[in-house]
Amino acid sequence: LVSRHQLIYQALDKMIKTEIHALSIKALSIDEYNN
Numbered sequence: 001l002v003s004r005h006q007l008i009y010q011a012l013d014k015m016i017k018t019e020i021h022a023l024s025i026k027a028l029s030i031d032e033y034n035n
Contacts, residue, residue, distance in 0.1 A: 001027060 004027035012020065 005025055008025055008027065009016065016023065
């Protein structure tokens with residue numbers, strides 16, 4: 001779960017510093033989503 005959040009934060013790094021004030025993440029794998 002932590003590694004999923006890290007990937008999202010890496011992808012949004014520049015926006016988090018300037019454009020995004022808050023972020024809520026529900027990072028699910030495909031299997032978790034389908035169940």
